[in-house]
Amino acid sequence: MAVAAEALRVPLSPVQRDQLTRYLDLLLKWNRVYNLTAVRDPAEALTHHLLDSLAIVPSLRRRLPGTARLLDVGSGGGLPGVVVAIACPEWHVTCVDAVAKKATFIQQVAVELALPHLHGVHSRVESLPSANADLIVSRAFASLRDFTTCTAAHLAPGGTWVAMKGKEPLDEMRDLPPGVEVFHVEHLAVPGLEADRCLVWLRPAAQVHG
Numbered sequence: 001m002a003v004a005a006e007a008l009r010v011p012l013s014p015v016q017r018d019q020l021t022r023y024l025d026l027l028l029k030w031n032r033v034y035n036l037t038a039v040r041d042p043a044e045a046l047t048h049h050l051l052d053s054l055a056i057v058p059s060l061r062r063r064l065p066g067t068a069r070l071l072d073v074g075s076g077g078g079l080p081g082v083v084v085a086i087a088c089p090e091w092h093v094t095c096v097d098a099v100a101k102k103a104t105f106i107q108q109v110a111v112e113l114a115l116p117h118l119h120g121v122h123s124r125v126e127s128l129p130s131a132n133a134d135l136i137v138s139r140a141f142a143s144l145r146d147f148t149t150c151t152a153a154h155l156a157p158g159g160t161w162v163a164m165k166g167k168e169p170l171d172e173m174r175d176l177p178p179g180v181e182v183f184h185v186e187h188l189a190v191p192g193l194e195a196d197r198c199l200v201w202l203r204p205a206a207q208v209h210g
Contacts (some may be wrong), residue, residue: 001046004191010057010087019086019113024050026109027077034101036077047192053080053139055190056164057087059199063160064134067091071133071154073125074098074141078106080164081137085110085118092117094131098124125150132156139164144172148180148202161202168198181205 001020005012012020024045031037039045060070068091072081075095085093095106095118106120121128131154138147141163148161155161161180163169173182184201 004051005054007191008051008055008058010054012087016086016089019115020050020054020083022113023078023082023086023109026105026112030105030108031077034105036102036105037079047190049077049079050083052164052190052193052197053083054087055188055197056080056137056162056199057084059186059188060084060135060137060162061088063162063201064091068134069132069156070094071096071131071136071151073136073138073147073151075106075120076102076139078102078109078120080139082106082109082115082118084137085115086113089115089117092119094119094121094133096121096123096125096128098122125154128154130154134159136161137164138162143175144169144180144182144200144202145175145177149177152179152204155204159203163200163202165198165200167196169200173200176202179205 001017039048070093072095075081075097078095081093081095097103100122103120103122110118133154134156136151180202182202186199188197
């Protein structure tokens with residue numbers, strides 16, 4: 001864990017490393033009963049889930065260096081929201097999922113790992129009151145069009161979307177609605193994961209360009 005975090009340039013305290021380890025243990029434990037993820041092997045879960053989520057933290061911090069409100073939609077077992085909440089404890093992270101047991105799991109993680117700024121919410125994202133989020137993130141949630149359309153009401157003024165994808169989704173980028181634009185695509189390397197990974201950054205097209 002420490003070596004991988006160093007390779008990703010994510011500084012972690014001993015407490016944070018312990019929280020990540022305990023989170024992975026909880027995910028695998030609950031998964032035996034509640035089917036939170038199709039990945040059941042601990043080594044695979046470490047690379048495909050935990051490190052894959054940790055790899056986005058430096059990019060998020062560059063965009064939002066201070067305190068931020070992050071909304072993770074279709075969070076499942078808390079990926080990447082829980083990992084971000086551990087790595088960025090000053091951020092307010094809300095993980096939304098339409099499956100009640102997944103939101104309950106995230107709430108339990110928040111209690112057991114003492115993460116007061118982490119919240120799990122059982123809801124369809126379209127039914128939520130406005131989250132006023134600085135950043136809305138998704139991982140294998142939907143197409144870019146559907147992702148931005150169903151969450152637009154939750155974006156704070158000046159806020160951005162970021163979608164975790166495998167290969168650069170050129171077709172999805174061409175299919176975006178007129179009011180949304182891609183302003184950056186960042187390719188990532190995840191230790192131990194031999195697969196394409198990228199972040200697609202999006203914003204309202206009318207937003208003032210910084």
